[in-house]
Amino acid sequence: MRSITFTLLLLSGLLTLTSCQDETPVERANREAILLIGNGDEPKGIDPHLVSGVIEGNIIRAIFEGLCVDHPEKNAECLPGVAESWESNEDFTQWTFNLRTNALWSDGAPITAEDFIFSYHRILSPNLGAKYAEMLYYLSNAKEYNQDHKGYIFFKADPKSPLDWQLIKDCNFTGNDKIDISSFKDTAKNDFSSLSSEQKQLYVSHKGLNKLNLKQLKTIQDESIQFDWPTSVTATQREVIIARLMQHAEAGSPDLWDLAHVGVTANTPHTLVINLRGPIPFLPEITKHYTWFPVPKHTVLKFGTIDTPNTGWTRVGNIVSNGAFLLNSWRFNHHIEALKNPHYWDSDTVKLNGIRYLPVKNAYTEARMFYDSQLHKTYTLPPEMIIHSRKVRPEALRQEPYVGVYFLRLNTTRKPLENQKVRLALSAAIDRRLIIDNLLQGGQTPAHAIVPQTEEYTTPKMIHFDATEAQKLMAEAGFPNGEGFTTDLKILTTPKETSIRMAEALQAMWKQHLGINVRIEQREWGTFLTAQQELDYDIAVGGWIGDFLDPTTFLDIWTKGNGNNNTGWSSTEFEDLLNQAEQNADPSERLAILKEAEACILSERPILPLYWYTTNYLLHSSVQGWNPLLLDNHPFKFVELKSN
Amino acid sequence: MFRLIISRALQAFAVVFFLFTLTFFAIRAIPGDPLSTDDKSMPEHVKEKIEEYYGLDKPLIVQYGRYVKNVLTGDLGLSTSKPGRTVNEIISQSLPASLLVGIGGITVAVLLGIPMGVLAALRKNSWIDYTSMAVAMIGICIPTFVLGPLLQLWVASKTDWINVAGWDTAADILLPSLTLGVGSAAYLARLTRGGMLEILSQDYIRTAKAKGVPMLPIIVKHTLRGAMMPAVTFLGPAFAAIISGSFIVETIFQVPGMGQHFVNAVTSKDYALLQGLVIFYGFLMAGANLLVDIALLLLNPRLRDAT
Numbered sequence: 001m002r003s004i005t006f007t008l009l010l011l012s013g014l015l016t017l018t019s020c021q022d023e024t025p026v027e028r029a030n031r032e033a034i035l036l037i038g039n040g041d042e043p044k045g046i047d048p049h050l051v052s053g054v055i056e057g058n059i060i061r062a063i064f065e066g067l068c069v070d071h072p073e074k075n076a077e078c079l080p081g082v083a084e085s086w087e088s089n090e091d092f093t094q095w096t097f098n099l100r101t102n103a104l105w106s107d108g109a110p111i112t113a114e115d116f117i118f119s120y121h122r123i124l125s126p127n128l129g130a131k132y133a134e135m136l137y138y139l140s141n142a143k144e145y146n147q148d149h150k151g152y153i154f155f156k157a158d159p160k161s162p163l164d165w166q167l168i169k170d171c172n173f174t175g176n177d178k179i180d181i182s183s184f185k186d187t188a189k190n191d192f193s194s195l196s197s198e199q200k201q202l203y204v205s206h207k208g209l210n211k212l213n214l215k216q217l218k219t220i221q222d223e224s225i226q227f228d229w230p231t232s233v234t235a236t237q238r239e240v241i242i243a244r245l246m247q248h249a250e251a252g253s254p255d256l257w258d259l260a261h262v263g264v265t266a267n268t269p270h271t272l273v274i275n276l277r278g279p280i281p282f283l284p285e286i287t288k289h290y291t292w293f294p295v296p297k298h299t300v301l302k303f304g305t306i307d308t309p310n311t312g313w314t315r316v317g318n319i320v321s322n323g324a325f326l327l328n329s330w331r332f333n334h335h336i337e338a339l340k341n342p343h344y345w346d347s348d349t350v351k352l353n354g355i356r357y358l359p360v361k362n363a364y365t366e367a368r369m370f371y372d373s374q375l376h377k378t379y380t381l382p383p384e385m386i387i388h389s390r391k392v393r394p395e396a397l398r399q400e401p402y403v404g405v406y407f408l409r410l411n412t413t414r415k416p417l418e419n420q421k422v423r424l425a426l427s428a429a430i431d432r433r434l435i436i437d438n439l440l441q442g443g444q445t446p447a448h449a450i451v452p453q454t455e456e457y458t459t460p461k462m463i464h465f466d467a468t469e470a471q472k473l474m475a476e477a478g479f480p481n482g483e484g485f486t487t488d489l490k491i492l493t494t495p496k497e498t499s500i501r502m503a504e505a506l507q508a509m510w511k512q513h514l515g516i517n518v519r520i521e522q523r524e525w526g527t528f529l530t531a532q533q534e535l536d537y538d539i540a541v542g543g544w545i546g547d548f549l550d551p552t553t554f555l556d557i558w559t560k561g562n563g564n565n566n567t568g569w570s571s572t573e574f575e576d577l578l579n580q581a582e583q584n585a586d587p588s589e590r591l592a593i594l595k596e597a598e599a600c601i602l603s604e605r606p607i608l609p610l611y612w613y614t615t616n617y618l619l620h621s622s623v624q625g626w627n628p629l630l631l632d633n634h635p636f637k638f639v640e641l642k643s644n
Numbered sequence: 645m646f647r648l649i650i651s652r653a654l655q656a657f658a659v660v661f662f663l664f665t666l667t668f669f670a671i672r673a674i675p676g677d678p679l680s681t682d683d684k685s686m687p688e689h690v691k692e693k694i695e696e697y698y699g700l701d702k703p704l705i706v707q708y709g710r711y712v713k714n715v716l717t718g719d720l721g722l723s724t725s726k727p728g729r730t731v732n733e734i735i736s737q738s739l740p741a742s743l744l745v746g747i748g749g750i751t752v753a754v755l756l757g758i759p760m761g762v763l764a765a766l767r768k769n770s771w772i773d774y775t776s777m778a779v780a781m782i783g784i785c786i787p788t789f790v791l792g793p794l795l796q797l798w799v800a801s802k803t804d805w806i807n808v809a810g811w812d813t814a815a816d817i818l819l820p821s822l823t824l825g826v827g828s829a830a831y832l833a834r835l836t837r838g839g840m841l842e843i844l845s846q847d848y849i850r851t852a853k854a855k856g857v858p859m860l861p862i863i864v865k866h867t868l869r870g871a872m873m874p875a876v877t878f879l880g881p882a883f884a885a886i887i888s889g890s891f892i893v894e895t896i897f898q899v900p901g902m903g904q905h906f907v908n909a910v911t912s913k914d915y916a917l918l919q920g921l922v923i924f925y926g927f928l929m930a931g932a933n934l935l936v937d938i939a940l941l942l943l944n945p946r947l948r949d950a951t
Contacts, residue, residue: 025807042908045727129694309697310728332726332737334811334900358810361904362895364793365809369898372801372808526676526913 024373030622030643033353035636038366040379042333042359047314048290049123052132054545054632055359060290062338062355062636063323067097067116067272067287072638073627075454076549078284079635082111082294082322083272091585092279097287099270104343105296107320113266118297118306120264121257125307135291135547140263140277145256149173150210154244158259168237170230175208192216201225209241214249217242255307279585285548288633296320324350324637333359344637351640370396370618376641377623381616383441383498389618396618399443400628403452404545404613405554406444408491408506411537412606413568416485421477423605427463428470429513432610435505440498442616447609451551451598454630457591462602463609467513474514482515490519492540494528499541502610532566545613549630551594552578558601569606652937656930660923664715667922668708671915678724678913698724700915711916715923721916725908731920734905741811742890742901745820749886750879752825753832758875760829761836762863765844765871776833783830788889792823792896809898820897824889828882832875839871869943876943880936884929 029036043056048064051057067086068078083097103111120139123130126148137143144152151173156165179202181188188195188203192215195203204216205228212220220227221242229238248254263275276283286292299320304311312318319327324347325338339354341347358375360366366378367385371393381389381397389397416422432446445452449459471481479485491506493499503520510518518539523531531537544564546553555578556562560570577597584590601607615632624640679694695701699710714721720731760780764773799819800808806815843849844867852862891903902921909918941947 022804024804025810025812042726044725050727127693129691309694312728315728332734332900333894333898333904334741358898360809360898362898365796365896365898368793368796368801368808369810374807374810524676524911526678526911527674530676 026373026376026620026622027643029356029376030641033351033641035352035355035377035623035639035641036375037355037357037377038360038369038375038379039336039357040359041361043336045310045314046319046327047310048293048295049119049128049130049132050309057290057633059327059336059338059357060293061323061633062325063319063321063327063341064290064293064295065323065344066290066293067099068284069637070288070629070631070633070635072625072635073629075630076282076285078288081287083287086284088281088283092281092283093276093585095274095276095283096267097272097274099272100345101270102345103322104345105299105320105322106326106341106343107296107299108343109296109298109320111294111322112269113272114269115294115297116272117264117266118300119294120262120292122295122300122306123291124262125255125257127307129309130291132291135286135289138276138278138280138283138286140275141260142262142277145260145262147174148210148256150245150248150256151241153256153260154248155241157261159261163237163240168233168241171209171233171241172205172228173209175211176205179206181206197225201227209245212245214246217246217249221246278582280582281585281587281590282548282550285550289547294322296322325352325355328354335359346637350637352636355636367618370620373620375618376620377626378618381442381618383439386442386616393618395621397616398619398628399614399616400632401445401452401630402545402613402615402632403454403549403630404543405447405450405452406541406543406610406613407447407450408608408610409532409537409540409542409567410606410608411535411539411568413535414538416477416479417489417538419477420604421473422479423608425470425473425477425514426510427605427608428466428473429510430506430608430610431465431509433465434509435502436611439501439505440611443614444611445614447611449598449602450607450609451554452546452612452630454549456587457551458595460595460599460602462599470513479516482517485516488517488519489538490521492528492531492537493520493522494541495522495524502541533563535566535568542607543613546631551591551598552581555594555597555601558606567606569604571600571604574600574604648941649934649938652934656927656934659930660926663926664919664923665708667919668711668915669704671910671913671918672704674913676913678915698722711919720920720923723914723917725912725914725917731916734917735902735920735924738900738902738905741899742894742903744817745824745890745893745899745901746883746886748817748821749824749828749890750883752821753828753882753886756825757829757832758836758872760833761838761875762840762868762871764833764837765840766863768841773837777837780830780833783826786826788823788827788892789896791826792819792893795819795823796896809896811899816897816899820893820899823893823896824886827889828878828885831878831882835874835878836871839874840867843867843870873940873943876936876939879939880933883932887925887928 023031025036039058040055043051043059044053045051046056046059046063048060051060065081067081067083069081071077071079080100082099082103084100086095086097088095099111099113105111120136122128123133124136124142124146126146133146137146141157144157151171155161155163155168181203184195184199184203188199192200200219204212204220204225219225263277265273267273274283280286299318300306300313303313303318316327316330321327322344324341324344326341328337328339330336336357336359337354340350340352344350360369360379363380363382364385366375367381367389369375370378386397410417410423412418436444436446448461448463451457451459453459474480474482491503493503500520500522507518507520510516528540532540544554544557557564558569559565559575559578574597577593577600581590581593581597584593619626622641622643624642625638626634678700679691692701699707711721718732720735723729723731723734726734760776764776767773796808796819800806806818807813810816849862849866852866890901891907893899894901894903895907905917906921908914909921
């Protein structure tokens with residue numbers, strides 16, 4: 001017995017000696033000039049073309065650099081990155097970027113315009129599966145290339161087209177998803193020839209000419225089935241179209257990049273010319289997003305073709321990048337480390353020696369780690385810790401406006417949500433101020449529109465809390481005091497604590513002010529998304545963070561068929577206004593049209609905006625150069641650590 | 645004894661095979677799919693391409709057959725939630741941390757539990773007995789997700805040399821092991837006490853005492869071996885408890901082990917990773933139980949004759 005006690009004492013004594021730290025992790029990191037930041041979760045990858053999240057962006061921004069770079073203090077200002085300077089033509093449809101000649105990849109190879117062309121080609125490749133390719137749709141013909149719109153590419157983009165596009169553009173190239181082929185979809189995929197003529201006809205019309213294979217095209221050519229050609233298209237034109245498509249299929253469906261003439265070319269190895277589909281005065285702002293970053297052509301091709309996903313070129317040891325930092329190590333659920341890049345053209349400005357990203361998922365653990373001096377910055381801060389930090393570490397608490405909106409999606413294909421007055425009533429019955437002050441407590445701003453207010457853009461003020469008006473609207477809709485609502489509406493939430501509490505608050509408010517009952521359904525993330533995509537919900541919580549500082553990043557998603565719409569709502573008036581704005585080169589006129597567009601969607605109210613985000617986090621006092629930025633895209637090259 | 649080992653090993657294989665088959669079909673029955681776990685949705689043709697790449701477009705039976713074939717050659721497949729990585733790689737990278745925390749947990753359980761049980765039995769019905777059994781009861785009742793944060797607040801935040809979370813210094817193993825082991829220590833204490841008391845009341849112990857043998861040799865040579873049996877029997881399930889408890893502990897203390905991968909694989913529906921982990925844990929559990937059975941045989945000669 002005594003020997004056991006003695007051994008234990010000895011062990012603990014030894015342990016104390018060996019692991020005695022006389023400095024905290026933060027003190028040591030300050031000494032070594034390494035920034036320790038919480039990054040929320042394991043990133044899904046760091047290939048700029050294959051990811052779409054904020055967590056991934058935080059790492060990618062440190063190890064890659066685009067044409068322009070974020071200013072550390074001013075929103076919407078562009079500093080030179082790989083591009084030294086840039087200019088545009090009169091109506092902002094063409095931009096020329098002059099690349100600096102001393103920009104190098106981390107293996108010493110020079111960065112040229114060819115790398116950028118390769119990168120845009122890669123992210124737009126139909127076969128790569130880039131989830132965020134639409135960020136590059138501003139380039140002329142980019143959307144058509146990415147969506148493999150063969151008809152457009154062969155007969156409009158290709159200058160050698162034998163046909164006039166205007167005459168044939170109404171042909172069914174892109175398919176028609178109103179045609180129901182679900183009963184024979186699988187047979188069609190595996191054994192097309194076994195279908196009946198009628199089924200074959202339905203199938204090819206559903207798919208559209210762009211997606212048909214050689215066998216299917218043949219059946220149209222030999223007229224064994226009738227294709228739904230527009231009557232204005234002549235027999236000769238039809239033959240030419242089918243022949244061209246078959247020629248492409250017979251050749252093995254080669255890459256159509258060259259024929260598509262997507263709007264990016266190089267005049268010289270260091271001059272990148274970008275042609276846009278319409279006037280975009282803020283293009284340099286967009287190039288700051290990581291989807292526009294260059295990837296090293298020579299490295300990517302070493303590990304696969306241009307459109308093979310997940311080849312491993314981004315792994316430690318393989319990766320070549322051009323940013324202020326280099327990927328040094330990646331240990332799952334431990335940390336990802338990036339060290340200073342000596343080949344970076346501006347390495348003299350970079351004061352940090354490295355960054356360590358800690359993927360701490362549990363926000364309470366993260367806050368405790370910060371208090372224990374293990375982190376310079378937390379990724380987030382749960383509501384209770386916000387109050388606690390205000391008392392205990394007020395100097396470390398940062399609450400900054402963040403360009404994002406939290407809202408409820410409404411399924412406008414379902415009764416009674418298809419009734420506009422019902423939607424407006426639901427909106428007017430929400431006391432946003434109450435939710436923010438009592439539930440979220442993070443200094444958020446109640447939303448009176450969709451797009452957050454910025455310096456240049458004034459959002460229309462169309463949303464407010466008014467219980468009387470809500471009741472009036474509900475009565476007008478035919479449900480006075482909530483009578484007549486045959487089934488309870490269901491709010492779909494994620495497993496996140498705040499999301500459920502939010503739903504509970506809404507449930508109470510709608511009961512109190514409108515007399516309707518609402519149920520809450522919680523689903524895990526994947527099922528949550530699927531339910532929305534399949535329009536299998538009534539009301540769902542949602543949020544959207546802007547990708548750049550322009551209202552279109554919040555408005556474009558509400559167009560018909562956009563993968564992030566999921567409300568069943570669309571409006572030609574709304575989309576016309578968006579197109580009008582896009583074609584207008586005058587910045588202030590353009591913003592005025594966008595304001596009209598926003599007013600249009602708000603008057604229909606397919607979504608109910610609740611509040612605009614405020615990012616809450618803890619920041620250690622030794623971190624310099626970390627200023628409030630609306631997009632929260634802090635450029636690490638300007639960050640410095642000063643021990644005090 | 646050799647035959648026993650062989651037969652148990654075969655049983656283990658059968659159980660693991662059944663387990664992974666069940667998992668294989670169960671996880672695919674959950675609505676939603678592994679590829680749409682972002683808030684940005686994917687165009688149809690892109691999704692088809694990716695499904696093809698991972699072999700998810702083939703009929704279930706074909707996927708199952710392929711998977712079994714690959715597993716038999718040691719290839720556990722590609723992870724969908726960590727693109728570009730193989731399951732083998734993910735498991736081997738995270739195994740050391742889990743192993744250390746697991747061994748730490750078992751060590752805490754044994755070093756805390758057994759002496760406490762022995763002491764309580766020797767000083768039966770004294771304040772030592774009552775206190776240690778009360779502490780044991782508390783240890784059984786407090787869940788890991790309460791104990792962990794409490795230790796973080798009361799121990800880690802107040803001491804310089806113990807970090808709140810992370811896996812960077814040698815001391816980082818202490819709190820996770822403690823959190824994990826305490827529950828099992830409590831069970832072991834009670835079981836050891838019970839076993840001790842039973843043996844101590846036996847006639848041959850009284851004979852030894854009457855013959856004048858001092859207390860320490862009585863305990864060590866004659867009592868412990870028999871008293872350990874309930875405790876050793878419990879080590880099998882204790883091992884299971886520690887493994888499943890490790891998921892929570894790893895999240896609380898940011899330990900880069902396999903537990904977090906398990907949870908992530910379920911929420912992101914990473915079929916290959918989940919199946920790989922199930923197979924791995926299955927064999928681990930089966931192996932642990934086999935070792936426990938062998939230990940029992942060594943401890944108790946009477947069992948050997950029965951086989």
